Amino acid sequence: MAQSNARTDEELEQEFNINQFKRLGGYLKPYKSALIKILFVILISNIVLVLGPYLTSIVIDESIPNKDTGQMTWIIVFFSLATLVGGWCSRYRIQHITLLGQDVLKDMRSEIFEHLQKLSFSYFDTRPHGKIVIRVVNYINSLSDLLSNGLINVISDVLSLVVTLVFMFSIDVKLTLYSFILLPVLFVITLVIQKKQRKAFQEVSNKQANLNAYIHESVSGIKITQSFTRETINNTIFAEVSEDQRTTWMKAVKIQLLLAPAIQNIATITISIIYFVGIRGLGVDVSTGVLIAFIGYVNNFWNPMVNIGNFYNSLITGTAYLERIFETLDVEPEITDAEDAFEMPPVKGDVVFNDVTFGYTPKQTIFEHLSFHVKPGETIALVGPTGAGKSTVINLISRFYDVNDGEILIDGMDIRNVTLNSLRNQMGVMLQDTFIFSGTILDNIRYGKLDATEEEVMEAAKIVRAHEFIINMKDGYRTVIKERGSTLSAGQRQLISFARTLLSDPKVLILDEATSSIDTQTEIILQEGLDRLLEGRTAFIIAHRLSTIKNSSRIFYIADKKIQESGSHDELMAQKGLYYELYKTQFDLLQEI
Numbered sequence: 161m162a163q164s165n166a167r168t169d170e171e172l173e174q175e176f177n178i179n180q181f182k183r184l185g186g187y188l189k190p191y192k193s194a195l196i197k198i199l200f201v202i203l204i205s206n207i208v209l210v211l212g213p214y215l216t217s218i219v220i221d222e223s224i225p226n227k228d229t230g231q232m233t234w235i236i237v238f239f240s241l242a243t244l245v246g247g248w249c250s251r252y253r254i255q256h257i258t259l260l261g262q263d264v265l266k267d268m269r270s271e272i273f274e275h276l277q278k279l280s281f282s283y284f285d286t287r288p289h290g291k292i293v294i295r296v297v298n299y300i301n302s303l304s305d306l307l308s309n310g311l312i313n314v315i316s317d318v319l320s321l322v323v324t325l326v327f328m329f330s331i332d333v334k335l336t337l338y339s340f341i342l343l344p345v346l347f348v349i350t351l352v353i354q355k356k357q358r359k360a361f362q363e364v365s366n367k368q369a370n371l372n373a374y375i376h377e378s379v380s381g382i383k384i385t386q387s388f389t390r391e392t393i394n395n396t397i398f399a400e401v402s403e404d405q406r407t408t409w410m411k412a413v414k415i416q417l418l419l420a421p422a423i424q425n426i427a428t429i430t431i432s433i434i435y436f437v438g439i440r441g442l443g444v445d446v447s448t449g450v451l452i453a454f455i456g457y458v459n460n461f462w463n464p465m466v467n468i469g470n471f472y473n474s475l476i477t478g479t480a481y482l483e484r485i486f487e488t489l490d491v492e493p494e495i496t497d498a499e500d501a502f503e504m505p506p507v508k509g510d511v512v513f514n515d516v517t518f519g520y521t522p523k524q525t526i527f528e529h530l531s532f533h534v535k536p537g538e539t540i541a542l543v544g545p546t547g548a549g550k551s552t553v554i555n556l557i558s559r560f561y562d563v564n565d566g567e568i569l570i571d572g573m574d575i576r577n578v579t580l581n582s583l584r585n586q587m588g589v590m591l592q593d594t595f596i597f598s599g600t601i602l603d604n605i606r607y608g609k610l611d612a613t614e615e616e617v618m619e620a621a622k623i624v625r626a627h628e629f630i631i632n633m634k635d636g637y638r639t640v641i642k643e644r645g646s647t648l649s650a651g652q653r654q655l656i657s658f659a660r661t662l663l664s665d666p667k668v669l670i671l672d673e674a675t676s677s678i679d680t681q682t683e684i685i686l687q688e689g690l691d692r693l694l695e696g697r698t699a700f701i702i703a704h705r706l707s708t709i710k711n712s713s714r715i716f717y718i719a720d721k722k723i724q725e726s727g728s729h730d731e732l733m734a735q736k737g738l739y740y741e742l743y744k745t746q747f748d749l750l751q752e753i
């Protein structure tokens with residue numbers, strides 16, 4: 161799969177799609193009134209701009225030959241006031257355009273973040289997370305230029321072009337037409353550059369995504385890197401990925417830089433043509449003042465053309481990023497509420513798998529015709545060889561994936577018929593890699609129940625035996641935990657996670673026990689904590705500790721796409737089957753240790 165590797169380029173889309181810009185324009189809708197104000201101010205500053213050459217022509221053709229100092233003074237005073245107004249307009253424009261651009265970016269960023277939170281596990285399974293993060297941060301930031309200086313400035317430039325053209329046509333139609341003589345050349349150059357530039361910037365976005373994904377992966381796996389002393393090899397790989405990004409960037413910029421000088425050269429040639437036509441009087445009859453004013457307008461005409469050219473460049477660059485942003489926004493979550501989904505009422509915790517068949521991919525099933533019934537309050541230990549599907553069972557109960565066939569019922573309700581929120585609110589999921597967020601211990605325990613009081617947090621911590629170690633820490637419950645709880649021991653992380661789960665009071669508990677070996681003392685504390693947590697709840701535990709397995713109501717031995725053995729510890733031991741063998745191997749191993 162193309163996106164599954166940090167160093168593999170994401171696939172390039174082939175067609176340029178104008179709808180992307182319409183869609184981008186849609187983000188401006190909530191800011192209509194601000195936009196109208198800005199446009200009005202832009203119109204005023206453009207009128208001030210065209211006044212300059214017009215007043216100059218009056219001074220050259222009338223005031224100076226007639227030595228009319230009165231007229232000249234009025235013109236100077238009027239023009240000075242107009243320039244002041246123009247200056248204020250420019251400031252207003254820049255300030256408000258920047259604000260508007262940033263508002264739009266903030267909206268887009270929130271939209272993509274909210275959308276990501278809804279996407280199913282399968283989306284995250286198949287992509288390096290660095291390639292997802294870059295879309296929310298870097299790609300959106302890359303549009304800043306397009307939105308702040310581009311999209312809206314271009315409106316100003318188009319307005320300026322229109323006002324200038326009106327003045328030019330009113331002075332001399334023929335001379336104005338001469339000014340357009342090189343427009344077809346510009347059109348051809350633009351077309352040629354556009355295709356190359358778009359492709360080049362798609363490459364750039366791919367290489368940026370690869371770089372980001374590699375950095376993200378390396379930082380997440382830094383402990384493994386250092387323990388395997390892979391630093392040198394990783395540096396070499398990073399240098400290659402980084403070089404790829406540099407090369408593609410330079411290639412893209414070289415293409416990007418072709419347009420502005422082309423427009424500037426065309427502008428200069430056009431001005432020469434106007435001088436030539438004006439001086440030789442080729443079909444036109446204009447005074448020196450008008451000719452000088454006209455050259456001013458030609459400049460006024462070509463300056464916005466250069467800006468529009470630059471905007472066009474940003475647009476093409478932005479397309480590469482927009483495509484990726486909209487592509488992410490268009491991914492439909494695979495797991496969603498059914499149209500007629502209802503709120504699941506508080507459940508007792510009766511769980512039924514009825515003839516369930518499931519595979520992460522259609523070709524490879526993990527379970528076939530799996531059926532079992534777990535009564536409220538039972539604790540089920542899931543055991544079996546690695547890769548047998550123990551985690552898959554717990555993924556299915558929380559509906560992180562949908563079954564291919566059959567049904568899963570909780571208190572008699574098919575979990576696909578109830579809302580995801582009401583289902584997951586009644587589930588407590590604790591995964592092997594206990595996730596601790598940056599913040600205080602208090603915040604971490606409160607994660608699933610934000611309105612819990614400090615007393616409630618402490619009460620939960622006391623019940624699961626976490627309170628003791630927490631109050632012995634420097635700032636007690638207000639101790640700030642660093643990145644993913646790296647300053648805590650594995651046992652401490654688990655106890656915090658027990659307290660967090662207890663506080664959210666789930667009816668069905670799902671627990672993937674940590675495999676890391678813990679000392680007997682911690683094992684006793686954890687077992688006590690767990691026992692309190694399990695009281696009155698249905699629980700599925702991928703059990704690695706013998707104490708947990710022995711205490712459970714029933715054990716499911718999973719292998720070869722089904723439950724091979726089921727029963728209490730004593731029953732399965734007496735059966736002397738697969739579980740007996742597994743238990744003996746683990747027990748022997750422990751004895752050896």
Ligand SMILES: Nc1ncnc2c1ncn2[C@@H]1O[C@H](COP(=O)(O)OP(=O)(O)OP(=O)(O)O)[C@@H](O)[C@H]1O
Pocket residue numbers: 285520521526544545546547548549550551552553
């Ligand atoms: N997100 C996924 N996409 C595709 N295949 C997956 C995914 N997760 C797991 N699998 C595959 O499904 C099978 C069952 O995996 P599962 O994690 O349920 O096994 P397990 O019994 O929990 O293993 P372990 O004891 O090693 O944790 C494995 O073959 C695994 O490769």
